[in-house]
Amino acid sequence: MVVDCVVIGGGIVGSAIAYGLAGCLDDVLLLDGSDGDPRAAQANFGLVWYQSKGVGMPAYQRLSRESVQEWRSFHKEIEDMSGVPVEFVGRGGLAYCLGDEEFEARQAILSRLASQMADTGIEMLSRGAVERLHPGIRLGPEVTGAAFSTLDAHVNPLRLLLALQRAFAHRGGTIRRSESVQAIETGRGQFRIRLKTGDVDAARVVIACGEASRVLAEPLGMTLPFTLQRGQIIVTERMAPFLAYPSDRIRQTACGTVMIGATKEDVGFDPGTTAAAAAGLTARAIRVFPDLAQVSLVRQWSGRRVITPDIAPLYERSAAFPGAYACVCHSGVTLAAYHARTLAQRIAGRGSWHEMEKFSARRFDVQAA
Template sequence: MFMDTADVIVIGGGMVGGAIAYGLTRAGANTLMLDEGDDALRTARGNFGLVWVQTKGRGLQRYQDWSRESSEIWTEFSDDLQESTGVNTGYEKPGGLTLCTSDEEVRASEEIIAAMKAQAGNGQYDSWMIDRQEIEALVPDVRFGPDVLAASFCPHDGHANPLKLLRAMHAGFQKAGGRYQPNASVVDIVRDGEDYAVVTAEGARYGAAKIVIACGHGIPELAAKVGLHCPTRPQRGQILVTERLQPMLPLPMGSIRQTDEGSIMLGVSHEEVGFDDRNTGDVSGAIAARAARILPDFANVNIVRSWGALRIMPPDGCPIYDESETWPGIFMTTNHSGVTLASVHAKHIPNWVLRGETPVGFQDFSVKRFKGTPHAAPPG
């Protein structure tokens, strides 16, 4: 017995599912979004809020182009959300800096820029190195420590308030007629005539002709049930947040950014610790120490919050989008830049799901790119 049926069921109400469900509903599809309860692992509520283009897509040019397009349409996306829901995502695109505090970091940034330009082929990787004087001109209201030598700058980078973004996408989805069902932990997907049924741990059953599996860390298990392979792993990042301060950082500096509410976010570690999302004294201390080296006058600012959260990390760091060949109409979407890519997810994924229309080169995102590597689907 079905609790509900829809044209499309989106499994997962995080950054990716939220954006896709919002886009699907606005495209006129009768959409049901199923999500777990409040105690679930939710990367959407623990991230840094960057809409970031520089360095994205080394090894997969399609991802660099995808990130760049996302940045280009983010203002329109954010304005649409505000118009339909009244929620301002706080999006700004002043450009972004990745600060270098040693000769080694300078060389590494220069090397990335050279590699990305070569990969783009047409020289259109839009990021360049700036020296300390140029950094000080861009950020005139703070004093940088002596270790700050240079930075890479990208004019397409920006940031938003990720919690407001999530709220806006959910509100916009529901306003356009979408239905949100929390406390629905999907444990199985089965065939039901020509359609599919989704079964939850709570004992409910929902039906649809199409399903989008967009449930973050829950994807590998569900994907395997419908002939899809999702080789993602958890990677922990820790973040610290200061008390609110007067506006003084006009642009995000990679791991240091001032939010629309005044607090300064400091991050972000990259730790391979499995499904352990605790924050730890050693890593938090290292994040604070680096921030104090970069901005010595901030050494006595109070830290008011800190947390750990788990990235949903594909082996090469690039998104994976696939439709099942054996269960047509079931799609899998995952990546570790859900804030950055929210605008392209809302715009393009609905066309793929509803009409099979994809942007040029979209097939590059298939999991098939891992063929011949340890991350390929196991045989059989």
């Protein structure tokens, strides 16, 4: 089998890139793993989030803003093509502050972001202003205010993944599931992807398979520095709609459940859940919305995220083997629009790769020096 491009990794990041490439190239193959493979999407909170991204890295701040703005048309595009509603709601988002110390710390973050961008569209709200956004909802006494961005939004990440893959297929792309890449060989300006089900030759290969990316990328001359971070999430029973705005820790889904999350734990490959995490997550949620104490919890789960040293994404293009690319990113939902549009076009050879160089792993060499 010979194709224009193989994308390795069928999660949100890989599927978004593959969807975009299918609009630029004739033959694109997306290789997805088995249902039992670790997926960062399992720990995804479903936020299309900009307000806290890029402190100390203006390029990441601009990238995040560009993507959340693109989401306003992007979600309609993939819904129309796939027939899958992704439950995008884009009224804005909040980051609640408990106590004066948290309020001041959040204010300091916004000041740093404002020093990097003339008009961030993010503001600090007093407790009274937050209450006006939530008429009839009781806030906990410790809530001193919140950061608010009109650009922030949320979406159903599972529906998003389904929509991306169906839209990819609609564009003529091919998905092969339960595949495991044995090796990537090079020669004669092409790549040979060794699979148990048969080899595939391609002019381009994109590695976007999360924690498995490093072992495939390094033989192609691409270094991917990242660590693993466990995120635990809990979800409540269904309730009547009451939360009009998502926050970075609490959001109500379209079906009425409330998601509460997420932990950030450096525990290596441990996929488990803990009672301590559930207690900590629920305690903070109740401090924000005391009435949640009367609600039943129905599920707790965890997933592993890939985290780069500065949290920003990694976009690599191999100098030794032209046509090989890698993408490592923990903000797959937020950046899905950017990956499907700008990044996919650059991989396809449309436009300059220059802007992507800011997200190469070489930036860490500069920081170390």
